[in-house]
Amino acid sequence: xxxxxxxxxxxxxxxxxxxxxxxxxxxxxxxxxxxxxxxxxxxxxxxxxxxxxxxxxxxxxxxxxxxxxxxxxxxxxxxxxxxxxxxxxxxxxxxxxxxxxxxxxxxxxxxxxxxxxxxxxxx
Amino acid sequence: xxxxxxxxxxxxxxxxxxxxxxxxxxxxxxxxxxxxxxxxxxxxxxxxxxxxxxxxxxxxxxxxxxxxxxxxxxxxxxxxxxxxxxxxxxxxxxxxxxxxxxxxxxxxxxxxxxxxxxxxxxxxxxxxxxxxxxxxxxxxxxxxxxxxxxxxxxxxxxxxxxxxxxxxxxxxxxxxxxxxxxxxxxxxxxxxxxxxxxxxxxxxxxxxxxxxxxxxxxxxxxxxxxxxxxxxxxxxxxxxxxxxxxxxxxxxxxxxxxxxxxxxxxxxxxxxxxxxxxxxxxxxxxxxxxxxxxxxxxxxxxxxxxxxxxxxxxxxxxxxxxxxxxxxxxxxxxxxxxxxxxxxxxxxxxxxxxxxxxxxxx
Numbered sequence: 001x002x003x004x005x006x007x008x009x010x011x012x013x014x015x016x017x018x019x020x021x022x023x024x025x026x027x028x029x030x031x032x033x034x035x036x037x038x039x040x041x042x043x044x045x046x047x048x049x050x051x052x053x054x055x056x057x058x059x060x061x062x063x064x065x066x067x068x069x070x071x072x073x074x075x076x077x078x079x080x081x082x083x084x085x086x087x088x089x090x091x092x093x094x095x096x097x098x099x100x101x102x103x104x105x106x107x108x109x110x111x112x113x114x115x116x117x118x119x120x121x122x123x
Numbered sequence: 124x125x126x127x128x129x130x131x132x133x134x135x136x137x138x139x140x141x142x143x144x145x146x147x148x149x150x151x152x153x154x155x156x157x158x159x160x161x162x163x164x165x166x167x168x169x170x171x172x173x174x175x176x177x178x179x180x181x182x183x184x185x186x187x188x189x190x191x192x193x194x195x196x197x198x199x200x201x202x203x204x205x206x207x208x209x210x211x212x213x214x215x216x217x218x219x220x221x222x223x224x225x226x227x228x229x230x231x232x233x234x235x236x237x238x239x240x241x242x243x244x245x246x247x248x249x250x251x252x253x254x255x256x257x258x259x260x261x262x263x264x265x266x267x268x269x270x271x272x273x274x275x276x277x278x279x280x281x282x283x284x285x286x287x288x289x290x291x292x293x294x295x296x297x298x299x300x301x302x303x304x305x306x307x308x309x310x311x312x313x314x315x316x317x318x319x320x321x322x323x324x325x326x327x328x329x330x331x332x333x334x335x336x337x338x339x340x341x342x343x344x345x346x347x348x349x350x351x352x353x354x355x356x357x358x359x360x361x362x363x364x365x366x367x368x369x370x371x372x373x374x375x376x377x378x379x380x381x382x383x384x385x386x387x388x389x390x391x392x393x394x395x396x397x398x399x400x401x402x403x404x405x406x407x408x409x410x411x412x413x414x415x416x417x418x419x420x421x422x423x424x425x426x427x428x429x430x431x432x433x434x435x436x437x438x439x440x441x442x443x444x445x446x447x448x449x450x451x452x453x454x455x456x457x458x459x460x461x462x463x464x465x466x467x468x469x470x471x472x473x474x475x476x477x478x479x480x481x482x483x484x485x
Contacts, residue, residue, distance in 0.1 A: 031347070032156045034436035034443075035412035053464065055414050057155045057347060057436055060464065082412070 002090075003106055004115035005066035007048075010090055013106055018067050021094040022054070022085065025119045030056040033085040036078040038096065043071045045098060047105055052095065054085065063095065067105045073097040127172035128265045128325040136343055144237035146173040149345040156438045158348035162311050163439050163480060166271035167344035168332055171310075171317070172325060175239030176264050177232040177246060181255035184228045190253075191246060192222060193371055193388065195381040199224040204291045204306050207379050208371045209242070210388030214395060215367035216374065218242050219359055221308060223293060233266075235361045249387065265325025269332070270315035270344075270352070272481040277339050278305075278316055281331075285316065290483035299331045310349065312356025312480035351435050354444065357406060357476035363417055364404060364432040364446050370395060373403050373448070375475070403451050404432065406477055407459065407470040409443035412436060415461040415470065421447045422460045422467065428453060431461060437477065444477045445470070 003011045008026035012019045027033070035055035045051040045065035052063050074096050078084060084093035100106075110118065124147045133140060138149035149170065151158060161167040179188055188196040194207035201224050209217045218238040223231040234242045243259045250257065269278055275286040282296045285305060293306035301324040309315035320328050333343060350360065359365045365374045370388075372380065372395055380392055409415060415434035420427055429449030437444045445461070453459070455474050460467040 031151065032154055032438075034414065037413070055412070055436070057351065057438075058150075060414065060416070 002112060003066070003109035004112070004118075005064065005109055006118060007064040007066075009063060009066045011066045011106065011109060013100070013103065016100050016103065017072065018069070018098045018100050018106075019094050020066060020096050020098060022063060022089055023115070024089050027086050027089040027093075030054065030061060030085075031058045032056055033082045036082045036085060036095070038074040038076075038078065039071050041071055041074060045069060045071060065098065066109060067098055067100050068102060069098040069100040071096050072099045125173070127170055128322050129170045129172060129329050132326055132329055133170065138343070138345060141346065143346055144173065144235070146236055148173060149343070151345040151347045152343050155345070155347035155351065158342060158344035159351050159438050161340070161342040162271050162313055162344060162348060162352050164272070165340050165342075166269060166274045166277050166336070167342045167348070168329065168336075169268040169270065169344050169349055170266075170329070171268050172265040172322075173236035174266050175232075175234040175236060175242065175259065175261040176319075177234060177239070177243055178225075178258045178260050179230045179232065179246070179255050180228060180258075181253075182228055183253040183255050184230055187250070187253040187255045188222065188230050189384055190386055191249060193381065193386055193392070194222075194379040195384055196222060196224070196230070197384070201226055202292050202294060204293055204308055206291075208365075208374075208376055209245075210371065210386070210392070211367060212388055212391065213367075214370040214372075214388040214391035216361070216365045216369055216371060217245055217367060219361055219365060219376070223306065237362055263322055264319050265322050265328075267318045267320070267325065267329055267332070268309055268311075268315060269318065270309045270311040270313050272313055273339075274313070274315045277336060277341065281335070288316075299328055301328060303328070307483065309482070310356075310358055311352035312358075312476065312478060312482050313352070314481040314483055350433075351437065354433055354435050354446070355437050355439050355476070355478040356480065356482070357446070359404075359446075360433055364448075369448070370400070372396060373400050375404050400451050402429065402448050404446050405449050405453055405455075406473045406475040407431075407434075407445040407447055407461070408473045408477070409445065409461065409468060409470045411468045412443060413463050413466075413468050414443045415445040415447070415463060415468075420462045421449055421470075422462065423450075423453065423457065428459070439478055
């Protein structure tokens with residue numbers, strides 16, 4: 001099931017592996033993405049802390065880790081096609097795969113309905 | 124926050140609105156990159172009604188305007204436009220602007236929205252014994268910029284003889300039944316026109332241009348695209364690249380400083396010219412897609428030698444570009460580094476402009 005962080009990242013977990021990206025709402029706010037500063041595979045990330053950044057024509061924005069763990073894969077395609085983050089943020093434009101240290105962290109994230117409400121509130 | 128006469132139109136076009144210099148302006152409509160492409164390949168319209176219009180009239184107009192501005196106004200003929208800076212006694216740039224010679228004793232200064240009130244106060248404070256009348260008419264005029272290589276071909280459909288206007292001149296016209304003034308000017312590096320109409324006529328002109336231009340592929344473009352276009356064309360942005368701590372000589376604008384006449388700031392600028400500038404604006408091309416942005420530090424061989432004043436990813440050139448105020452020893456071709464959020468990325472000093480579009484030359 002897809003979960004969401006208040007900082008506009010999405011997570012889909014498959015066992016201990018969580019695929020992470022930014023939401024459609026986030027890419028819309030960000031504008032045209034020109035550079036994705038992917039982390040190194042092996043990097044340890046901590047829930048709620050910046051793990052990488054995305055540069056759009058407007059600004060550079062941090063992407064926060066929605067779960068804690070170790071980066072086991074990054075979406076290499078984004079090096080040559082950063083625009084995938086705009087075109088398909090919740091599919092082909094995924095960012096990293098994280099091996100989670102604590103799957104229970106997923107319970108602290110928002111479900112789709114809660115996330116939609118958050119987006120409406122933020123406008 | 125202030126709103127232009129086109130505020131409602133922007134909302135109905137679903138623009139993303141942002142605050143700019145106290146105005147609620149469209150940042151983008153469909154997307155910044157696409158809007159830049161429209162300017163470079165075809166034609167786009169911008170709402171620039173936030174710009175200020177200050178009128179100077181009276182029998183000492185020529186002498187007073189020449190005293191205020193660094194460029195030389197006296198040689199202008201009625202119907203000509205000129206780009207210039209306006210400096211304080213220290214040679215610092217109060218604003219950069221366009222001056223229109225409306226009549227033998229009438230001038231219009233088109234100034235940055237962020238500076239309109241400051242400029243107006245400054246100009247009033249310098250009147251002294253000059254026989255002139257100064258008025259801020261910014262709230263009476265809307266301004267629409269039509270920019271792009273096909274802008275002439277497009278605008279000619281509604282204003283038949285507009286393409287006979289030489290670059291940096293203007294004239295009065297009728298468009299869609301409304302009287303207006305059109306100049307062949309712009310801030311994008313492409314051929315283009317700027318239409319000054321009465322505040323209340325502006326929505327009609329904008330709407331007509333957009334719907335009649337639909338088949339032509341015209342697009343509305345926002346401040347995001349405008350900033351990228353001006354940076355690709357290497358035009359200065361007040362408050363980012365230039366300010367009161369920058370002189371026109373440091374900004375590479377010595378071509379708008381005419382020392383053969385008297386003007387405010389002349390003494391300091393002359394001294395700076397004789398001694399040579401310590402710093403100056405240079406163009407950087409980044410060998411990376413990361414973007415150097417305003418305020419980031421610039422290094423040469425590990426030593427800090429300047430700061431980025433503007434930076435963007437250029438969709439036209441498919442690379443990141445920046446303007447930076449650097450030590451005057453820095454030469455074209457030098458390899459520098461910019462510190463982008465903790466990482467030093469390589470940048471090369473290049474000749475300006477980064478991009479030369481269809482803009483006519485003087």
